[in-house]
Amino acid sequence: MPKLTKRVVDAAVPAENDVFVWDEDVKGFGLKVTPSGGKSYVLQYRTIEGRSRRYRIGRHGSPWTVDGAREKAKELLHGIANGADPLADRAAARTAATVADLADLYLSEGPASRPNKKPRSWETDRALLKAHIRPLLGTRTVKSLTRTDIGRFQMDVAEGKSARATDAKRGGKRVVGGKGIAARATATLKAMLSFAAERGIITESPAIGVRLLKQEKVERFLSEKEVAQLADAITKLEDAAKLPPAYAGIFRMLMLTGCRLGEIEGLQWDWIDAERGMIRFPDSKTGAKVTPLPSPTADVLALFPRREGDPFVFPATRGAWGRISGIPKAWRDVRTAAEMPELRLHDLRHSFASFAVADGAALYLVGKILGHKQASTTEIYAHLRDDPLKAVADATAKKIAAAMKGSVKPE
Structure with missing residues (x-):
């Protein structure tokens, strides 16, 4: 068996x-000569399951x-050697000609190649693909996309070109930019x-080098008056049977714990x-x-006795996916009733932290309660430490100013 060289290839004759x-x-690498004289390079290999396959290079x-x-x-x-199957990848590439095709392949086979990515993140990807990527790029062929196309896509979404109303029967949601x-x-x-690119569908991602837009973060912190206003709106809607008790309980727990929505809406008794x-x-x-379970949450949890066969604290009201x-x-109804139309659910988490920091709690401890891995994440609350200092400074300065006015006498 010779080493393949140009001379050997040129000398090969059909039969x-x-x-x-x-x-x-190179084991498995060879030259194939057809009876008509066509010559092509191939690779004979075995998959990780032991199947013998031949790939045409x-x-x-x-x-x-x-x-x-x-x-x-x-x-x-x-x-x-790392588990890939070139023939299977090539077959998949043929079924991912358009961006819409690729989206289907990505959602169905992507989780296996990215095992550490959380299911909720895949659901977010699915929603973004449906709302923005498919409408704007779905019919484009994957291989025709350029870096300019990716940059233009980002600006189009930012400008609202994919924004639209969805089925009002499903809550009247809107896709926004x-x-x-x-x-x-x-x-x-x-x-x-x-x-x-990993699958060989394209040689290189056209998105390399595209910078993501930065947005100014507007952190919303509730005042004590606003907390009372929000709590009152929740109670009134619940009493009027316009807010399911489970959702009311979830909102109250978010206010009292500083946890994320996904943590509370899926909270289980065993935890x-x-x-x-x-x-x-x-x-x-x-x-x-x-994470700490503050004592005031006991009053909320007492309203939801443990149900046999159901591990969740808060019962779903719309079947398996009702919790989400x-x-x-429900939150839109609450914030409308509270006259805070701009308030996000995540702002309840920010508000919990703001109350803690303004009360003198160390940023390190607040970060531990919130479950921040990086101390820098908690730094957005650093300015709130100045509020108590400012109050003391103001009170002191007022006293000094009053004394100064009293001591100034015209001659």
Whole structure:
């Protein structure tokens, strides 16, 4: 078995059946000569399951020289050793001609290649693909996309070109634009195109080098008066049977704990250690964590007795997905009744932190309660530490100013 060289390739002659000339250096790499005289480079390999497969690298001639084909064979063998299957990837590539096709492939097979990405993140990707990427780019072929196209897509979303109303029967939601949504949608598009490059659908992601839009973060902190106003709105809607008790309970728990929505709406009884006043989350946005369970939450939890066969604290009101699907509309009703139309659910978490910091709590401890992994994440509350200092300074200065006025006497 010789080493494949240009001389060996040129000397290979056709026969009645296909002729194979295998390379002595790279296992499985060879030249195929058809009865008609066509010559192409191939790679014979076994999948991780043990199936024997043959991959056609390309026809001999430009651009495939024997040396180039050999390097490609080495590259493929490296991937095969790590579980890849070039033939399966090529078949998948044929079914991902358009961006819409690629989106289907990404959502169905992407989780296997990104096992550490959380299910909620995949649901977010699915929503962004449906709302923005499919409407604006779905019919485009993946291979035709350029960096300019990706940048233009981001600006189009920011300007609201994908914004539209959805079915009013499902809560009257709207697909909106803006810098934040545009950046998140573009990040999802970049991740999907990286996946396409890994699968060999494209040679390189056209999104490389595209910078995501930055938005000014407007942090909303509730005052004590606003907290009372919001709590009153929740109670009145619940009493009028316009707000399911489960949602009212979730909103109250968010106000009292500073937890994220996903942590509370999916809270399970087995995670609660009432004796020690702790919630032990087996998973969260930042991984497993233990967070304090403040004593005032006992009054909220007492309204939801444990149900046999149901591990969740708050019962779903719309079936398996009720815990998630009904909350956005319920929150819109609450903030409208409280006359705070701009208030986001996540602002309840910010407000919890703001009350703690303004009361003198150390940023490190506030970060531990909120489950921040990086201290820099908690720094957005640093300015609130100045509020008590300012109050003292103001009171002192007023006294001094009054004394100064009293001591100034005209001559």
